[in-house]
Amino acid sequence: MMIRSKLFLRSVAVLALLCGLGCDNDRDSSSYVGGKYLLRPGKHVSSQIAGWVAVPGNEPKTIDDKTSGLSYAVLTTHDVVPSTMSGWVAINPSLFAKMSGIKVEAPKDDQSELIVLHRGELISGDLANWVAVPNSQPQVEVSSTKKDNGLAKLSSQNIVPKELNGWVAVNPDTLATLSEKYMMTGKGSRTSKE
């Protein structure tokens, strides 16, 4: 734990040094906070974050369902996947309902487009408290025969695309439990006695 903390601090120091050496102070558009670059209105987009996207920085919230004993998070468009959910799997809501019996309500999609940051661009006041993250999105796997069945592996700092609005994220162990149960009790698991 100590070693990791030290490595983390060293990385921060190196990045800060690099920024100090390689960037003009006028172009220092962001500050690194908790794994994200916090955007500063009135500043220009620096080269480090050029090509990245600006998002409000919301993160999916974990829900503990006491009835089923499951923990899951409902994804919203442009949510940023936190490091604690890295490795989790997003499940299509209909498939999740079939597997768990829980029907989740999809959050309202704000229909906004991702804002791509270009180097030297002035950061407007609308982006105050927004964060810049690399434009990385989860890779969606869709069933070849059941187009409604889809899964997506989440990684830290992934941005939730519109297509995954309302999808449900669970950790791999929960997914394993759900899958095993579904495989034993689903439609195809019936055995006849006749």
Added chain:
Amino acid sequence: MSDTAGNGGVKSPGIGEKLSFSLPAILVALVLSIGISYAILNVVNSNTRKDLNDALKEQNDRLTNSIGELQKKHDLLEKDHTALVAKAKQIEDDKNQLAAALKATNESYTGFRAEYSKFVDAQKDVDKGQNQDIQVTSTNLKKVEDRVHYIDEKLKKLDEVAQDVLTLKTDNAGLKEEYKVLRTDLTAVKTKADVTEKDLTDLAERARLFQLRVLAARAREAADAARKTDLKNLLSRLEDVEDGK
């Protein structure tokens, strides 16, 4: 005496004398009146008799004519009657002949009917026997067909399940071996003539247990895929359960 003195001395005749003088006249008058009456009566009587005779004669003639006509009519009627009697006799003969023919026909029909009833009864017996044979044959055929169909269904299901076994990535040697044995047994039962209900029940139970083992193996593999976030494999496993394999 007084009467003579009274008339001048001329004596008036008495009553007796008067009667003796008038009697011949009276007799003559009487005879004459009787003769005249007789003559008149005779004349009248003769006329009346003549009229009566004429009337009688005329009536007699008419009666004779009528009797003649009646006789003629009687003759005609008698002739007609004779003809009618002859015809009635002919009809009676015909009726008797018809009755005889009808009786013969009736007897023939009764015989035919009796024969037909016998034939129908015999045919019913034959049909009943044939139906029983057909029913027994059908029942037997259905039993055999049901068993063959049952086993075919089991084999089909088993083959489907076996496809899952073959695609399992985990160690499934035991399941594969079990599949081979079970399939061999099912095929053997299919061709077996005296397969019993118990044989089928045992096989069904074995097949069901095999399916359960495959399901469990499939579920474990799905869970492993989930833990490893091997999403493609996991989706493939989930497809299996949703396709109803």
